[in-house]
Amino acid sequence: MPVRTLIVDDSPTMRALIAGMLARDPDIDVIGAADGPHQAREMIKALDPDVLTLDVEMPDMNGLDFLERVMRLRPMPVVMLSTLTQAGADVTIRAMELGAVECCAKPAAGCVDRSLIDSVKAAANSRRPRVPGTPATPVSIANFEPRAQSLIAIGASTGGVEALIQLLGGFPANCPPTVIVQHMPATFTTSFAARLDRLSKPRVAEARHGQSLLPGHVYLAPGGTHHLEVGGTPGQYRARLVPDDPMSGHRPSVDRLFHSVAKVAGGHAVGAILTGMGRDGAEGLRAMRGRGSFTVGQDRDSCVVYGMPGVAQEIGAVERQLPLARIAPALIERCRA
Secondary structure (H helix, E strand, C coil): CCEEEEEECCCHHHHHHHHHHHCCCCCEEEEEEECCHHHHHHHHHHHCCCEEEEECCCCCCCHHHHHHHHHHHCCCCEEEEECCCHHHHHHHHHHHHCCCCEEEECCCCCCCCCHHHHHHHHHHCCCCCCCCCCCCCCCCCCCCCECCCCEEEEEECCCHHHHHHHHHCCCCCCCCCEEEEECCCHHHHHHHHHHHHHHCCCEEEECCCCCECCCCEEEECCCCCEEEEEEEECCEEEEEEEECCCECCECCCHHHHHHHHHHHCHHHEEEEECCECCCCCHHHHHHHHHCCCEEEEECHHHCCCECHHHHHHHCCCCCEEECHHHHHHHHHHHCEC
């Protein structure tokens, strides 16, 4: 069955652009377009859509306020659409904390971009975890010291914003150097790194080419034009930002990161693959496990989309499958000196 999609945007031009973009895919059926939250409420009741696309910035009621009401009264998969501005990105990250499944840049006239189509399809395949908001299991950090050569690598996609906030909330301030690929548009990764930094004990920032990877720091792959890889030698790791074609359909790619970690860190590394649609990261995680790394996959019940972890489990890349709340303790304990 086609994904029945309702568009909410105050601009007639943008509503037409979004509808035209989604109409390119026969598996998506645009069943209506609302000019704001008030009309959207009535259309949601009448049409019962599968997915909602929601403008972040609207004059009558901003997208965050409306999203909170939707998630409280009639939870459904929501894709947030934002202009490529810092303010728009900040609000979009907050929206994903509130329960939006995907974020996407607004389409431009004459530009063919499948990211919106893919986001709506990913949202349609999502579900809220059976035990939402479960706090991370506390990690004993009173006497935690990371092994000198340890390294943590994490990959996530759909649902990853909430998952990473919860996961890093269980990391001690002196965690091993940690590298992350989260699929999201380029403008949004800067805001997401800043948000993680405010909410986590370790320092979190976007990775920069050539920088040393240090304990107590988490490095998020910048979205857009480069892959994040790990270079150097065990205990002297460095970030590499490599301009190249997408791998496994993504740039940055989780597979690309994990393959580099397998090569450079081997058994000194631990890896985790979290909620997300598709299979990016599964082969790379298998390569890590083959080189002696401890590998973890998020379990089905705690995933928004059990795609990437499911494929990793199927191909034997996962040593242990755990609920999200137990992943941070498992990773940290394997890195204890």
